[in-house]
Amino acid sequence: MFNLFGKKPTVQEQQRETDKALRKVGRDIERDRRGLEREEKKLELEIKKLAKEGDHEGCKILAKQLVQLRKQKTRTYAASSKVQSIGVSNKAMGANMKLANAMSTTAKTMQDMNRIMKPEQVAADMRAFGQASMKMDMTDEMINETLDDMLTESGDEEEQDQVMQKVLDEIGIEISGKMATAPSAHKGKLGESSKAELPTDEEIEAQLAKLKS
Template identity: 60%
Template sequence: MFKKPSAKEQMKANERQLRKVGRDVERDRRELEREEKKLESDIKRLAKTPGNKEAVAVLAKQLVNIRKQKTRTYAANSRISSVAAQQKSMQANVKLAGAMGTATKTMVNMNKIMKPEDVAKNMKEFEMASTKLNMTDEVINDTLDDILNESGDEEESDAIVNQVLDEIGIEIGAKVAGAPTARSDALGETSRGHVMTDQELEESLAKLRAT
């Protein structure tokens, strides 16, 4: 059973045929050029001899025909080159069409694997989960901040007292060992119970000056 050639095979066959035709035309033109030179030589030789006017005219007509035929070979070669160029252009288009067909099949397969509606659904679910996670993280951070702020009240009170003592030039050391603000038992118990008032702070400073 005869099998019809594919487009690629047909194009290769066309290229071979065009190359063969081009070589045949080139060979014919070379033969015409040789015949042209021979006729030119014969015409020159006969023209030098009197009484050969008719023979010279016949050879001249042959020379004109040969030159016309040689011109036709140039035109034929030009046409063959044009057809070959069109053939290459068609071949490039066929390759491009094949590539586009492959790309189309790939996209179709991808659409089957990953449906657009499923992708959109997954993206929406991801966005919702991300928003929920951010909200949860924000709530946890706020709660931790509240806890840390509450637990730091005692340290903040001690820091304020120490800063006041430092500003008035009283060193925290042996001189204030007996002061309520520097003793761990007195100050610690006071700080844990409540924050020192201004009056208590003044009384502590008065005791320090008296020592």
């Protein structure tokens, strides 16, 4: 069996052709049954006519024909039921084929993804990422602590008090009573005492080099 292009039809094409043929058979059976029903009515009328005329022999002959006709009509109902059952099975087979194809495609896709992604490598990469991220966090924390230690000197607290006092003086707020116990600020320009004690750029770079080693 080949299609119009001379190629062997696919399973889906065969399923559609089968479904089409079954529908045609069903229509033919229905048409035959309607014809038998018309013949049945004619025979019934003819039998009644012969009975009125007293033709008993003719009634017997026609009665036999009527019995055979009714048996044939019963067969058409059985045939229609069988065709419908085959049609349902055909549709179910088509649905199963679609499901099987979908599962096959999904399985192939999963296999391709597993081959590309390599689960073991992905897991290893995730572990390496976690370790690198943790190491980065620890390094960042160590650098921050070191910089804090380098930049925090004993005079910072006094310098902070001096800056706060200057700001409060500028906005006209007096806190002489509250600041009675605070250490006295260094004389001179703001920041002179702390600038002399800050580490140089060379010292900071040396400390960072130690952390990287």
